[in-house]
Amino acid sequence: MTTAKDLFIIAMDLKHSVGQGDLSLALAGAELIDLIGAGAVAVDGDLIVPGGQPTLDDRLMGEAAARLTRQAPYERIEDWLWRRGRDLSAAYQATLEANSELKPRRSGRLPFGSERVELVDTPARRRAADRWKEKEPVLTALASVVGIGDERSGDEPGLDDEAVTTVLAAVHDAVMELEAVRQRRAIENAAFANLWRGP
Template identity: 50%
Template sequence: MTTPRDLLIIALDNEGGRAVRAGEFSLALAGAELIDLLKAPTIRLDGGCIVPGHLPAPADLLLKQAAASFVMAEPFEPVGDFLWRRGEGLTQRYTAALEAEGVLARRRGNLLRKSRTVLVDSLPRCQAAERWNSAEPVLSTLAQYLGIRHHNSVDPPDITDYAVESVLAAVHGALQELEGERQRRHAEQAAFDNIWRSLD
């Protein structure tokens, strides 16, 4: 399994906590893809930009798509730009992939509740849980950014790889930027609503 798949499984397994919005999750998934590709190593970072290598493409189809989307010539793409571009609709793509592989199943709803996807007992779910319970640093840090914490509230171990650290920092920055934009829009809408109320 890959870090993005494990992250999605862990989020679904811990959905009793704070609900994660698709936009936040897509940015984290794109960051998880970059980290897996750094470790392959299919790419390297140079001054905060993604420099693709010439090694065999990863076996995972979604990681292969991510690798195929890199800017292949200078000026190379900054990590932050990749997160926003690649992240668009990424949660839905990973959810569909896990459903197609039988890791997720769709549970029918009734008249009052819509159908929803649920995890089934599977080897990928066990592997993700094992990685989660070991407090693996990358998975733990990405989950923490999304508001998902270990039941024992352990802090993830320190990450010593500079490139991985750079990607995680870019993910954190993108998530803060997204939240700031949401708050700005909410404030603008509230001000607009107040104007209309004052005219009634």
């Protein structure tokens, strides 16, 4: 069980509207935090320094570990989040579907209504729900960054690991940067539309 998988499950379970880009960045951060916990990496300032190569029994976590930059100059946390985070929420959805942890459901009464997926009641889903109910600090902080649950600050009790706090701050900054890009594009698109519309 990984923090990233738990975060994905919580985002789906609470049916909270989370941007795919935001969630993907948070999932990459969650993977990095679990890699720190497994001793696979350490954080030196804003750099990810590879450590040992522990056996990881989760395929996506194994992929994350395999994609680490193992030679100096090491990768910055922010660069890792953007690189690893690309389409990561779709990868988690595909993995859960392949493992029969998500099932299709149709919305509306028509047989050709839009198809969506919903979580199956599995031990993994119950474990994620338990972590959420217990307000596990890292999971709650990551969820908060993407707008799920209560706002939390990085210095709350339970977040006493400096490396974890550094990763959480980087995730927060990356999500804010993504939102700024979205707003800039919206303004540019509106200006372009007005230009074509004329006075």
